[in-house]
Amino acid sequence: MIKIHTNVVKKVSEENYRVKTIEVEHALEEALPGQFLMVWMPGVGERPMSIGNGYPLTMSVANVGKVSAAMTALRPGDMISYRGPFGKPFAVPKDAKRILVIGGGYGVVPLYFLAKRAKENDIGAVAVLGARAAKDIIYEKQLFAVCDEVFITTDDGSRGKKGTVMAEAEMLIRSKKFDCAYACGPEMMMKAVAQLCRQHGMPCQVSLERYMKCGMGVCGSCVVDGKTVCRDGPVFSGEEALAMGEFGKAHRDATGVLHER
Amino acid sequence: MGLESVMFGRKLKNPMILASGILGMTRASLEAACENGCGAVTAKSLTLEPRKGHEGPNIVEVEDGLLNAMGYPNPGIVAGLKEFGGWKRSEALIISIVGKNKEEFAELAEKVDAAQKTLGATAIEAVMSCPHTPGYGTMAGQGAPECVASITSAIKKKTELPLIIKLSPSVPGEGKAAKAAEDAGADAINMGNSLGPGMVIDIHRKRPFLGFGVGGMSGPAIKPIVIRCVYDVYRSVKIPIIGTGGINSGRDAIEMMMAGATWVSAGSTAYYRGPEAFGQICREMEAWMKSNGVSKLKGMIGAAHD
Numbered sequence: 001m002i003k004i005h006t007n008v009v010k011k012v013s014e015e016n017y018r019v020k021t022i023e024v025e026h027a028l029e030e031a032l033p034g035q036f037l038m039v040w041m042p043g044v045g046e047r048p049m050s051i052g053n054g055y056p057l058t059m060s061v062a063n064v065g066k067v068s069a070a071m072t073a074l075r076p077g078d079m080i081s082y083r084g085p086f087g088k089p090f091a092v093p094k095d096a097k098r099i100l101v102i103g104g105g106y107g108v109v110p111l112y113f114l115a116k117r118a119k120e121n122d123i124g125a126v127a128v129l130g131a132r133a134a135k136d137i138i139y140e141k142q143l144f145a146v147c148d149e150v151f152i153t154t155d156d157g158s159r160g161k162k163g164t165v166m167a168e169a170e171m172l173i174r175s176k177k178f179d180c181a182y183a184c185g186p187e188m189m190m191k192a193v194a195q196l197c198r199q200h201g202m203p204c205q206v207s208l209e210r211y212m213k214c215g216m217g218v219c220g221s222c223v224v225d226g227k228t229v230c231r232d233g234p235v236f237s238g239e240e241a242l243a244m245g246e247f248g249k250a251h252r253d254a255t256g257v258l259h260e261r
Numbered sequence: 262m263g264l265e266s267v268m269f270g271r272k273l274k275n276p277m278i279l280a281s282g283i284l285g286m287t288r289a290s291l292e293a294a295c296e297n298g299c300g301a302v303t304a305k306s307l308t309l310e311p312r313k314g315h316e317g318p319n320i321v322e323v324e325d326g327l328l329n330a331m332g333y334p335n336p337g338i339v340a341g342l343k344e345f346g347g348w349k350r351s352e353a354l355i356i357s358i359v360g361k362n363k364e365e366f367a368e369l370a371e372k373v374d375a376a377q378k379t380l381g382a383t384a385i386e387a388v389m390s391c392p393h394t395p396g397y398g399t400m401a402g403q404g405a406p407e408c409v410a411s412i413t414s415a416i417k418k419k420t421e422l423p424l425i426i427k428l429s430p431s432v433p434g435e436g437k438a439a440k441a442a443e444d445a446g447a448d449a450i451n452m453g454n455s456l457g458p459g460m461v462i463d464i465h466r467k468r469p470f471l472g473f474g475v476g477g478m479s480g481p482a483i484k485p486i487v488i489r490c491v492y493d494v495y496r497s498v499k500i501p502i503i504g505t506g507g508i509n510s511g512r513d514a515i516e517m518m519m520a521g522a523t524w525v526s527a528g529s530t531a532y533y534r535g536p537e538a539f540g541q542i543c544r545e546m547e548a549w550m551k552s553n554g555v556s557k558l559k560g561m562i563g564a565a566h567d
């Protein structure tokens with residue numbers, strides 16, 4: 001049975017000008033990288049949030065609207081409530097030796113959790129972290145602590161290599177052997193990664209984001225091509241995602257109306 | 262061996278119908294439900310204008326059930342008919358409509374009827390039974406027999422399509438409401454919607470959990486109430502009944518048919534057993550029939566009545 005958890009906020013730290021990391025006094029032992037919670041802010045609303053660490057439970061929120069604003073206003077000692085964990089986690093191939101994680105925006109949050117678990121299991125991880133500008137980068141320190149190498153790219157060249165994550169990703173895939181690549185971030189970036197991996201015959205997984213309401217595969221708000229992102233996903237293999245007509249092309253709003261990008 | 266059924270002249274591979282509002286927001290998800298074993302599918306209920314639905318949380322799990330307050334999120338009748346249109350599969354498509362009054366229901370039915378040439382729907386389902394959306398369903402008193410009758414006849418004037426009336430298991434005298442629908446020209450009764458409204462209070466936050474405060478109950482816990490409703494409705498009307506509420510196994514479906522349902526529909530089972538639930542339930546029905554020497558559904562419909 002899916003419980004409503006209520007626990008105390010232990011720590012709130014600033015990742016950048018709009019992203020805050022919230023650490024909760026809760027060891028959510030069953031949480032797996034790629035899974036998410038439905039966070040309830042009473043009187044405001046409920047939104048899906050990626051799990052950035054299981055114990056202590058950690059999430060990172062970008063202040064972009066109603067619920068995220070309420071979350072970033074939380075202070076240590078406040079209560080926080082959530083349901084979950086939900087969704088299909090990232091899968092790491094058996095006997096994997098090294099993985100590649102490619103993140104943009106708050107997409108790096110579940111990828112950090114994945115790289116951390118990999119390290120705990122003696123699997124090497126290399127990260128490519130993309131952002132618009134230096135001021136947008138988050139989770140750099142965290143990734144350095146669990147990855148063999150971290151490559152940074154920014155659109156304007158204010159940090160790391162100028163450009164998107166794709167040039168770095170391609171360079172890495174050509175020069176090293178990875179058992180799987182994992183991408184989370186803007187959908188066009190994930191699509192490019194999935195296509196790149198297909199070209200190189202390399203397994204890959206992406207994590208989709210859609211307007212979500214129930215979180216448990218019932219209401220159908222988050223469906224993409226007949227699959228629920230909340231239950232069949234949010235993690236899909238690159239091939240599964242590339243087979244979806246709406247991947248990288250369209251999403252639905254709260255009413256279910258389809259918007260082409 | 263037969264799970265085959267017929268709905269308004271159309272052959273169905275089985276009597277299992279996807280309930281409205283479960284997964285069926287899009288054409289592709291309705292098709293996925295067919296692949297997963299449904300004999301017919303009901304699209305998400307459509308209103309005249311697009312609706313975002315209630316602010317979340319929209320759903321919460323309770324003991325043996327779900328409590329939901331979605332608030333009819335839907336793209337509206339125009340975009341909805343475009344989304345679901347051009348249905349060519351062998352499984353039947355049911356278009357669900359909800360209005361605030363008989364004028365709205367009539368306008369919705371007229372729009373479905375006008376689109377039918379390319380739509381490919383087998384029936385219209387008119388819902389008068391949502392327990393948690395202001396202006397609609399039981400919150401607008403639509404469950405009362407006089408109201409059911411006037412909405413039913415208003416719709417019948419605007420469409421040639423067979424009409425299913427979806428009633429609430431929470432309004433006393435379901436049999437009377439069903440009879441009123443039948444007398445006004447309804448072709449079938451769907452019994453019924455989610456039960457309630459109910460409420461969950463989070464004791465740590467000291468407030469109702471659902472964004473809307475109250476919600477409708479579905480899932481295994483409501484089955485005995487729905488079985489009783491279907492039993493009563495079967496005694497009151499001659500038109501066929503869809504039994505909806507708490508079906509989570511082949512035995513549940515058979516029990517519903519014995520109470521009087523010609524078809525069964527299910528929703529919450531997609532949570533308990535995953536999207537493959539519908540086909541699994543059908544296979545369980547078939548296995549039960551085989552081991553109990555029942556060859557046709559017909560022999561089970563209403564079997565609990567003398």
Ligand SMILES: Cc1cc2nc3c(=O)[nH]c(=O)nc-3n(C[C@H](O)[C@H](O)[C@H](O)COP(=O)(O)OP(=O)(O)OC[C@H]3O[C@@H](n4cnc5c(N)ncnc54)[C@H](O)[C@@H]3O)c2cc1C
Pocket residue numbers: 036045047048049050051059060061062063064065066067068069106109208209210211212234
């Ligand atoms: C599986 C999953 C995991 C997620 N993980 C995280 C996470 O770890 N951290 C996180 O911060 N968010 C995450 N999100 C997104 C989050 O659930 C909300 O969509 C987001 O916080 C906005 O909600 P809001 O109520 O603040 O904004 P709303 O009030 O709903 O919207 C306000 C405005 O913000 C815009 N907006 C909505 N969502 C986004 C967005 N994602 N990016 C930019 N603008 C947006 C809207 O278009 C609107 O104009 C995740 C979503 C999913 C589906």
Ligand SMILES: Cc1cc2nc3c(=O)[nH]c(=O)nc-3n(C[C@H](O)[C@H](O)[C@H](O)COP(=O)(O)O)c2cc1C
Pocket residue numbers: 214218219280281282283305306320327329331333357388427453454455478479480481483505506507508526527528529530
């Ligand atoms: C998330 C959710 C959304 C629903 N949306 C609708 C809807 O739009 N229209 C409708 O007539 N019934 C709706 N219902 C009610 C179901 O169609 C069904 O009548 C009810 O859930 C009981 O069946 P079950 O126990 O098999 O789920 C909804 C139920 C749930 C759980």
